[in-house]
Amino acid sequence: MTNEELMNEDLKHIFHPCSQMKDYETLPLIPVKKGKGSYIYDFDGNEFLDCISSWWVNIFGHSNDFINQRINEQLQDLEHVIFAGFTHKPAIDLARRLVNMTAEPLQKIFFADNGSSAIEISLKMAFQYFKNKGESKPLFVSLTNSYHGETMGALAVSDTGLYKDIYEDILIKTIHAKSPALYDEDEAIDDMRRVLEENAGKVNSVVIEPLIQCAGSMKMYNPSYIARLRDVCDEFGVFLIADEIAVGFGRTGTMFAHEQAGISPDFLCLSKGITGGYMPLSVVLFTDDIYNAFYCDYNEGKSFLDSHSYTGNTIACAVANAVLDIFENENIIEKNQEKIEFIKEQTKKFTALDNVTEVRQRGMVCAIELQGYESNRRINLEIFQAALKEGVYIRPLGNVIYFMPPYCFTKEQLSKMIEVTYEIVSSKL
Numbered sequence: 001m002t003n004e005e006l007m008n009e010d011l012k013h014i015f016h017p018c019s020q021m022k023d024y025e026t027l028p029l030i031p032v033k034k035g036k037g038s039y040i041y042d043f044d045g046n047e048f049l050d051c052i053s054s055w056w057v058n059i060f061g062h063s064n065d066f067i068n069q070r071i072n073e074q075l076q077d078l079e080h081v082i083f084a085g086f087t088h089k090p091a092i093d094l095a096r097r098l099v100n101m102t103a104e105p106l107q108k109i110f111f112a113d114n115g116s117s118a119i120e121i122s123l124k125m126a127f128q129y130f131k132n133k134g135e136s137k138p139l140f141v142s143l144t145n146s147y148h149g150e151t152m153g154a155l156a157v158s159d160t161g162l163y164k165d166i167y168e169d170i171l172i173k174t175i176h177a178k179s180p181a182l183y184d185e186d187e188a189i190d191d192m193r194r195v196l197e198e199n200a201g202k203v204n205s206v207v208i209e210p211l212i213q214c215a216g217s218m219k220m221y222n223p224s225y226i227a228r229l230r231d232v233c234d235e236f237g238v239f240l241i242a243d244e245i246a247v248g249f250g251r252t253g254t255m256f257a258h259e260q261a262g263i264s265p266d267f268l269c270l271s272k273g274i275t276g277g278y279m280p281l282s283v284v285l286f287t288d289d290i291y292n293a294f295y296c297d298y299n300e301g302k303s304f305l306d307s308h309s310y311t312g313n314t315i316a317c318a319v320a321n322a323v324l325d326i327f328e329n330e331n332i333i334e335k336n337q338e339k340i341e342f343i344k345e346q347t348k349k350f351t352a353l354d355n356v357t358e359v360r361q362r363g364m365v366c367a368i369e370l371q372g373y374e375s376n377r378r379i380n381l382e383i384f385q386a387a388l389k390e391g392v393y394i395r396p397l398g399n400v401i402y403f404m405p406p407y408c409f410t411k412e413q414l415s416k417m418i419e420v421t422y423e424i425v426s427s428k429l
Helices: 003-011 021-025 065-075 089-101 115-132 152-156 161-170 185-198 223-236 257-261 288-292 314-329 332-346 348-352 379-389 411-426
Strands: 032-036 039-042 047-050 106-112 139-143 175-177 203-208 239-243 267-270 282-287 356-362 365-370 400-403
Touching: 003 021, 047 411, 065 314, 089 106, 089 282, 089 314, 106 115, 106 288, 115 152, 115 203, 115 239, 115 267, 115 282, 139 185, 152 161, 175 185, 185 203, 185 223, 203 223, 223 239, 223 257, 282 288, 314 332, 332 348, 332 356, 332 411, 348 356, 348 411, 365 411, 379 411, 400 411
Parallel strands: 139 175, 139 203, 203 239, 239 267
Antiparallel strands: 032 039, 039 047, 106 282, 267 282, 356 365, 365 400
């Protein structure tokens, strides 16, 4: 079949995410036939460099031979089993490895199947922890410009009006403190302290995206804020929830972003790269103290009742273990440092363009912010279409172009990604 034939079949029935479906009257969908390594291929024989890792998940590219092998091996034994009252070796191995990879206080793991669910679990667990101890602390604090997912609890702690405003009347009430990505760090810390003082005894946790507010136009901040925030949370007796769904597994240059602050959160939410883009899976790591607050006799009613049909899916856990094997066996974090420097050097030229306000980078994530375009002009769509004609797939966030390539990108592929984008931006479209 051709791209057009498949597109027409698709549009008869499918409502796509983050889409105004009317756009597809003039913006063709791209039916993908296959993917391999850094590329995806459509049904008309076109190839595209996947410069955003298919929404930040395919950290080792598409159809990785090693991961494929591990999936096939697992399929011979077990595909899935209920995770209440049963367990399996891939989950046990993954839990042990993640605990050993993270800071010592994080000793327990709860499995789910997507990033938003991980956030929901951490929010519910943080609230119920205090409830189990006879305290009611109903408030959550997050940062301005934050994004934590699109289920109701995750949306409530987000600050992205495009996704959230329409549902405001039915969301739990949360408080936003100033983001260090938008304000001076001292001002942001002072504002967090103000929020916690004004709501003393009512806040159970603070949730942040460490170092990069990804859906918030890839705004970035320094690890020193996280270290200071950890102290403030301890002072006020509230939990620190680190949402590393997008920034975990090497994206910021270290395995986990909070490592750069030298602290441990009380909850660590992970997803996306955990399975290299193969399977839905998420985990929440937390402390023994939190775990013990739910450990009781059945009739006490303090259990944590949160369940998903595919919790701890066997194949997903096997894939995650394969991903960790690749990190270990191929020294990915170390090897990425050279690519990080290459991206940094190659994108410096953007700063000389008069329609570029800033180039910012944290690890394997680079963002180029544009200016000088009419507010009603969909510059992101124009850039997307222009790059696609050159075989480069990028998906700008408004007037912010970002690169989040798979770690398998070669220098030649990184160069093409950057050069094509530079030519488009410098032409001012």
